[in-house]
Amino acid sequence: MPASLKNFADLKNLGQQLKQQEEFRQKEDAERTKREHQAKLEANIFRNSVGEVAPLKTAAKHTAPVVRPQPIPFQHIADERAALQESLSDEFDASSLLDTDDGLSYTRAGVGIDVAKKLRTGHWTIQAQLDLHGMRRDQARDSLGEFLRRCLRNEHRCVRIIHGKGLGSVNKEPVLKNKVKNWLIQKDEVLAFSQATAPDGGSGALIVLLKSS
Incomplete structure (x- = not known):
């Protein structure tokens, strides 16, 4: 086969390969776009179903007051008793x-x-x-x-x-x-x-x- 015809056949095959690669790339882009669109649709469906979302209000933590025993006025009692003993003389x-x-x-x-x-x-x-x-x-x-x-x-x-x-x-x-x-x-x-x-x-x-x- 003459060299010119061989070069033309190689060029034709290269063109076909490039065309196939471009078609494959376009197909992948189309699939990716389709998947992204489907994902957006599903997200919108969930968001529309749930509605507006607000954080739950947490009630303030209740701490029970510590009940402390009433202080016993030992010193006051002792003072009163001492005053009583002083005020009532046995003599x-x-x-x-x-x-x-x-x-x-x-x-x-x-x-x-x-x-x-x-x-x-x-x-x-x-x-x-x-x-x-x-x-x-x-x-x-x-x-x-x-x-x-x-x-x-x-x-x-x-x-x-x-x-x-x-x-x-x-x-x-x-x-x-x-x-x-x-x-x-x-x-x-x-x-x-x-x-x-x-x-x-x-x-x-x-x-x-x-x-x-």
């Missing part, structure tokens, strides 16, 4: 202030003389009472002070203090009975007291009249 002698009657009654200065008589005869209704039986001296003194403060808060005017007759004490002496009288005279809120009537305890108790709060 105080009330014998000179007691009326020399069977009830050994007492009325504070300025209180009518008929008050002691009314106490002895049970004129007023007893509104509260404190039983000091079996207590040691310090315990009885503290209990008496606390009882009187409570009576004032509750507006109790006529109360009974049971101190016992001293039958269970050493030598059968009414030690606590005498201490209670001494303590009561030292308290400003006590206006008067007298030995209780027999039905209210007799010589083992005192009827006490307190001032108004």
Whole structure:
């Protein structure tokens, strides 16, 4: 075959190869474009189905408050107890202030003389009472002070203090009975007291009249 014809055949084959390559490239581009278009359609379908998307609102975290126990005023209690012990002296002698009657009654200065008589005869209704039986001296003194403060808060005017007759004490002496009288005279809120009537305890108790709060 002449050289010119051979070159023409090679050129024709090259042209066909280039044409095939171009067709293949166009086919790939068309497939890629089709896939991208399909992907966009699917994305739009999902987006249209779901609608507008907003982040979920998260409620603020609730923290339960810590319940703390109420503080106990130990120092205040100790101070009150110390003040009470200082204000009620065991060395105080009330014998000179007691009326020399069977009830050994007492009325504070300025209180009518008929008050002691009314106490002895049970004129007023007893509104509260404190039983000091079996207590040691310090315990009885503290209990008496606390009882009187409570009576004032509750507006109790006529109360009974049971101190016992001293039958269970050493030598059968009414030690606590005498201490209670001494303590009561030292308290400003006590206006008067007298030995209780027999039905209210007799010589083992005192009827006490307190001032108004």
